[in-house]
Amino acid sequence: MKYLCIIFALLVSGCASFNKESTLYTNYEQYKESTLKSKDYIKYFSEVITNNINASNESQLLFSKYMSKELHHYERINNKIGCLTVNGVGDKNEPVSFFLEYKNENKKWLISDIDVTFLEDKKNYNSKALCPKDVRVK
Amino acid sequence: MNPESAELKLTIAKLLEIAYSTNKEVTLQIVRSKGNFTVKVNENGQATLIGKSGSLIFNGKPVLEAIGAKIKRVSILFYKDKKFKVKYKATFSLEIISLSVRGSFDIEKLLTSCSGILCQAIRAIKNRNSQREKQYKKIMGGN
Numbered sequence: 001m002k003y004l005c006i007i008f009a010l011l012v013s014g015c016a017s018f019n020k021e022s023t024l025y026t027n028y029e030q031y032k033e034s035t036l037k038s039k040d041y042i043k044y045f046s047e048v049i050t051n052n053i054n055a056s057n058e059s060q061l062l063f064s065k066y067m068s069k070e071l072h073h074y075e076r077i078n079n080k081i082g083c084l085t086v087n088g089v090g091d092k093n094e095p096v097s098f099f100l101e102y103k104n105e106n107k108k109w110l111i112s113d114i115d116v117t118f119l120e121d122k123k124n125y126n127s128k129a130l131c132p133k134d135v136r137v138k
Numbered sequence: 139m140n141p142e143s144a145e146l147k148l149t150i151a152k153l154l155e156i157a158y159s160t161n162k163e164v165t166l167q168i169v170r171s172k173g174n175f176t177v178k179v180n181e182n183g184q185a186t187l188i189g190k191s192g193s194l195i196f197n198g199k200p201v202l203e204a205i206g207a208k209i210k211r212v213s214i215l216f217y218k219d220k221k222f223k224v225k226y227k228a229t230f231s232l233e234i235i236s237l238s239v240r241g242s243f244d245i246e247k248l249l250t251s252c253s254g255i256l257c258q259a260i261r262a263i264k265n266r267n268s269q270r271e272k273q274y275k276k277i278m279g280g281n
Binding site: 049052053056057059060061062063065066090094096114115116117118119120124132135136137138 | 140143146207208213214215227228229231232233234235236237238239240241242
């Protein structure tokens with residue numbers, strides 16, 4: 001019975017770490033929801049970004065508006081850096097993907113880089129987590 | 139207001155148009171030669187078309203100014219798909235985010251339409267011609 005309890009405890013902790021895999025996406029969902037309210041969304045961004053905000057470019061923080069429906073997402077975390085890919089479509093059903101880089105700063109995951117990619121076809125969606133630097137044309 | 143994908147595709151067409159109107163011969167040599175070619179625009183608006191057969195420097199500033207948002211740089215990679223069919227990947231780096239666009243178009247169709255409408259390039263960019271923009275969007279696969 002004692003061993004069964006240990007196995008059960010291990011299984012439960014396994015499930016808990018599996019849930020951790022959606023850390024970045026959960027954070028993204030919270031950011032997206034905040035864009036519907038006041039200027040709450042700024043707290044989801046790293047200083048790398050917030051230090052460069054001014055009146056003429058702040059609308060770029062509302063990049064989530066480019067996507068009206070989400071289809072799938074992928075994420076990976078490597079130590080204190082994470083990458084989140086969100087695939088979906090825009091208002092006219094055109095395929096669009098977000099590639100976000102996250103940094104863990106003071107135990108919080110904050111968006112530190114963003115690329116919005118407009119695709120030609122839905123078959124061109126990436127099916128893995130990529131960072132903005134992986135998809136940009138250099 | 140952030141730029142839309144159709145606007146970015148239109149900008150790509152216009153950059154090729156300016157290259158063509160700057161030096162028709164060199165532009166055609168580059169786009170018709172084997173292999174990929176690129177267009178890069180820096181923060182000052184200086185644009186460079188580079189291919190295996192050579193390169194061409196031209197002024198991309200009027201096109202970038204038309205977008206509205208401040209563009210730090212643009213990188214476009216063109217690669218051949220089928221005969222005359224060109225695919226492209228482009229990244230427009232804004233101050234905070236980057237916007238990338240993927241697409242394909244018929245390069246000959248774009249450049250030959252120049253003889254009728256496209257060659258009035260520079261003047262038309264300063265005075266936007268909506269009919270021509272519609273035609274470009276159609277060629278570039280814009281919405």
